Amino acid sequence: MTELMKAVVTTGNGGYDKLVYKDVAMPELSEGEVLIKVLAAGINNTEINTRLGWYSSSIKQSTNATSDQTLDIETPDGGWNKATPFPFIQGTDCCGQVVSIADDVKADLVGKRVLIRSCIREQDFNSLDNVWLGSDFDGAFAEYVKVRASEVFPVDCDWSDAELGTIPCAYGTSENMLHRANLKAGEIVLITGASGGVGSATVQLAKRRGAKVIAVAALEKHAEVARLGADVLLDRSADLLAELAEQSIDLVVDNVAGSTFPTMLKLLKRGGRFVSSGAIAGPVVDLDMRDMYLKDISLIGTTAWDEPVFPNLIRYIEKGEIRPVLAKTFSLADIAEAQKEFLEKKHVGKFVLIP
Template sequence: MDTKQAVPGEMRAVLLTGFGGIDKLSYREDVPVPTPKEGEVLVRVGACGMNNTDINLRTRWYDRDVNESLSEEVGLKGAGASNKKDAETSGTWKEETIVFPRIQGAAVVGTIAAVGGGVDASRIGQRVIIDPQVRDLALPERAQLVAYLGGERDGGFAEYTAVPAENAYVVNSSLSDAELATFPTSYDTAEEMLVRARLGNGETVVITGAAGGVGTALVQLSLIRGATVIAIAGAAKEERLKFLGAHHFIARENPNPREAIEKLVGERSVHVVADVVGGPFFTDSLKLLCRGGRYSTAGAIGGPIQSIDLRDLIYKDLELFGITCPTPETFKSVIDHVASGRLKPIIEKTYQLKDLAQAQSELVKRNHVGKLVVVP
């Protein structure tokens, strides 16, 4: 470490001790504060947003042996594969080995407290928002992800975290740290989904899981593009999503959402489906799309294994996009939207770090709109 302010030797953090249920989260007050390596900065965490990624990794839902939806029971107890006695330690979408204990938390906002070698000391004191994706820019654009904050390296469910200096973006905003922590992971994922799908002015987009972190981001970013938004979410969330700007609402409980959407816009009249749920609606979503329509997905908590009628894909000349690694340009565009005030942070509730297990228990109930945020 080249330069630093007064930084304690130990910190409070929640350690993920292995794959499984909520009991795998251990709150500690004696965790060593990380030392920033060459090219890194040490960030004093102001807030860290919660994401499905945290649940997916802990429960080992990413494992290819797991075919079930990310239900509340799975979120609390772990997926089937996580309970195998001979389970290996690979458990990310990258099928990388996870080293335990691991500090989760990808959506970090805070202040630079120290810098490692090669980083200008003037960065100390900067308020920053963290791009959670550590990339190798020498690789092809869609294959640059080498580590994810809270997955392959420690994240923000702690008082301090170390990240590459280029991942720490200076942010000038009157929003609180908790409000700013709603944007990383959710909004860059949503922006990448829409960039890849080329959603344009006057087009119609169907958004599944519209009440969650990525879903509410998709609603706002679609409206910025001048699109007509059809939001799908739990019936109790209709009023809040329409207040956010969604033009139409379809209750998740509707036994035939495809039919309901066709009554609104007609058959084969949807230009883009932005899907963060997966599940049985996947098959219908392709049938809703017009010729040349685009399907973009970044989640499958409703069930990852679904059927496809290839005639929809072939004879309507559809495009399908899978989103895992938003580009740095996408992250920068989100920061620009935040700085300009075009995006509204949506916080359902904030939790103290020591209450992370309770917060994750609430997250998997899916009763919230927007984000749950943890503050140290």
Template sequence: MTAAVLTGHGGPDMLEIRSDWPVPEPGPRQVRVRVTAAAVNNTDIWTREGAYGSPEDPNAVSGWLGPIDCPRIQGGDVAGVVSALGPAAPAELLGRRVLVDPGLYRDGGDDTPPVGFLGSEIDGGFAEYVVVDADHVHDMTGSPLTDEQLACLPVAYGTATGMLERAGVRSGELLLVTGASGGVGLALVQMASARGAEVVAVTSPANADAVRESGAAHVLLRDAEDLAARVRALAPYGVDAVADVVGGPFLGMLLPEVRDDGRWVIAGAVGGRVVEFDLRRLYLHNITLIGSSMHTRAHFATLAGAARAGVLAPRIAARFPLTRLHDAQRAFAETRGAGKIVIGVAGRGDDARVG
């Protein structure tokens, strides 16, 4: 099969497009999914670069949870069709159009934290086929979303769901979203607005309209010198919560704009991974600082239900075939547009039970 194979940490040259990679075989309780669409995430690039650091050394070359075994097929966003079953997998899954939960969990509990990631600790969806546990596929037969739209959901919308759930964002609250034009940012805007929250979105001038169309009630420009003052003008008593996917100086700059007993949930560090802020603004105002990595099984089930109901509207910024994954990652790194970059994949279409 055709697959994009990561051979080690480093630059784009560490990613090889192979046409002779073995088709994976499902284990007893696994299924093989013929990938129809995937999508690019910052996680893919940071994993390739080994940019996650370690608790001992922020600059250490490392994957999300430590060293990555290579060769590895990346890609955490997968939509496709179940094309083969392990002997103990449910027979009704064969031929089903599915969305794949990319989380690898510590145990079978609904609220168990993830301990691994599709495309990081095991092979992912930048290939014609991927093998996953049967309980990680969600039937999308009745969803009005296209396969490309479905592929936009797992990482970005899953991460957004985890952030909103962990921060307890409710209807009527004022939520500030940083990095609002990216995949997770737009997902946060859409999903928080759907919950009835009033969203203040921080983005660039070029993406302001797209962010408004996604449901933001207020749009602020990220490069404004008086950004904190603008937030204060909208929320003189402080915002209820911040959903931050940028990190960097935003934390020190905007933490004073969170109300007493407010929440700051963070799931990214593209703006800077080592930050400085005034601890007094945190403890004197009883603000809760929440780290949120991915989602739980329960969070993803909620997301899958929304996908089946068609209440989500993922925005696609660009499309590339799998053989141009290098170009897709370059476009992702350089893009100033709103939405996700989607990878089209063509499988062979065979359906079978294995074993």
């Protein structure tokens, strides 16, 4: 008799009706894999965007403009520039406990509380080819999930399961951007969308590196973002050029894009860097090439996580150098309610589902 578990199955591109909470077969382990009991699973923009098909190259709108509608996807690349494997289980963040292992996996993992590295290099770290938990194969919106043992990282700390569930996608994405952009102590970094999951992580991780942090967020969220370490806070409606002046910023970390993109290049110093892993205000931007090449600016795109990124995060957690920003928890069965509230963007940090 097949053993069953509860999971949220995303059945196709569309609205909340595509999220079906049901019984499914337990994962069966293959060589090199471990079975993890999911203790907490964070919610990210990417799960919603994947369900909607926003990553398709045929979509030009912001994520806000598409959050409650069925998109007209003209090409079958509605996942991360590839077809999404519907029906499947989403969930990119996972804090869990290892409960079973394949025969070729070291037994000392059993019983450990772990985080899963969401971004997996398919070959090795010499290739940028990657797949993502909960986007390219079954993820953590379930009672159990399986993954390669190489992507499982034990963590020893006093954080709750829900607090650890805030970490993988947001903090991994943030640390990867700062690692690639080589942010140094004493540099000035501008962070847009600073109250979101990735933004709030970036404020902390940039301060940890000794940078001066200028954070852009809605005015009502400034107090909470300040507590994360931001040195200067600006409202989303602020005239950034008037407030900061041209050539005043060493690094821009921008997952917003849209109409503000040209301003970001003007703010950068000669030799400055612009790094991004998203475009929630719109993926198509105006680029004046002169603002880029005449100032020797580097434009850095990041999706595939570099090898040091996730081990670094585990170390930061265990040494108490960062803290979680947990906004609220929901039961797994209430995923639609959680995503609806998530899209209201009234919170700071992360929402987490508990199976």
